[in-house]
Amino acid sequence: MGITERKEKQKVEIKKKILEASMKLFIDEGFEKVSIRKIANIIEYSPTTIYLYFKDKNEILFELCEEGFILFEKLNSNLSKISNPLSRLHKMGENYVGFGLQHPEYYDLMFIQNAPMDRLAQMNDGKWIHGDRALDLLRSIIKECMTKKIIKKGDINSVSMAVWGMVHGLVSLAIRKRFTKLVDPEKVVETMHQGISWMMKTMDQSKNKI
């Protein structure tokens, strides 16, 4: 059936167009400015056509979110060559913070907004490959730190939460301007990095401190 195949391709084409237009709006004006009507304008279709290719706006935002995770994943390719797991954890934290500060819009969608999670909850399988992969990496590093007795033993999930919590807390408080009363705006990033360093040094229980 060559015809249905071509039709399938055309459908994918338009889906791609919609996502590209959304992405453009997202990058240029921020995710709050992404609207169905604006997307429709760019792709030169009527707004309702979009609903033939996406269930609702959340589905589009979820796809943008996935793009963000792919971007994020690329950043972590510099980790494997670091032998000490705590140094690796430190680097991963710096990657995370760097990503959040460089792409606050993506970060917002990936870790702050409800929309993508609402979509995920509605999906039948509920699997989230990109999100899971980053978490697995974090968990494995923490496990290695524990088996090598570099950090205090404890429940891996709990410690993963605490570590993720810290970096996410730093990024999200920074991009939501909650640190302005604590330090000068131009010193926020520096102070954040110092905070992470302090915590890493504190966590280091090994004899040969790194």
Added chain:
Amino acid sequence: MGITERKEKQKVEIKKKILEASMKLFIDEGFEKVSIRKIANIIEYSPTTIYLYFKDKNEILFELCEEGFILFEKLNSNLSKISNPLSRLHKMGENYVGFGLQHPEYYDLMFIQNAPMDRLAQMNDGKWIHGDRALDLLRSIIKECMTKKIIKKGDINSVSMAVWGMVHGLVSLAIRKRFTKLVDPEKVVETMHQGISWMMKTMDQSKNKI
């Protein structure tokens, strides 16, 4: 001038009415559902009247935010009787997390949403009494921990950021449902507390561990 005084009182009265209506909507339906028209409906005035008493919606949200900080402050009254500063820090963290999970809507406004900060930035003085007070408390406890050599020495602002970051990260990831892929939903709170405990034990550098 008895007349202008009475008028002043009436103005305050209506302002109070607007805030009470906003609060009702906020508590009942969540902050996203607070709309000028809905507030107007409750107080039985036209929507535009609200603009005679508040500059815009952000100003109303800022006031609701302040209410949240007052609620939060009350919670921390149980800290002064704890002598060990690290135990006090631990308790403060638990208070923070407890508040966030019990009042996610308030938490959202206080620490996640942009609206109140946009308003704060527009204010001439830019002072934020309630927000500052909680920060000062955190800073002084961390300072005490350092001078008593219970935690590793370091820049107080950096460490404050890291500690605040961790608890904020935990709360905000939890209320935005980012932990569902890490642990079972019913175990999230427990795991969070374990994570905080682990971090406190790790931070404890004193000889007589608590």
Added chain:
DNA sequence: CCTGAAATATTAACACTGTTAAGTATATTT
């Protein structure tokens, strides 16, 4: 080639949102 059905796209509308300009009614001052 033509007809009927299926797929695709559009128009119009609903029910909202924050916000503003212009007009009206009431109260106070001159």
Added chain:
DNA sequence: AAATATACTTAACAGTGTTAATATTTCAGG
């Protein structure tokens, strides 16, 4: 009593996501 100042409302602007009904295009079978 007329003029002014205050308080409030109506109507409108410019947008939002989303749906029902309608129109157009595409394509298989007769």
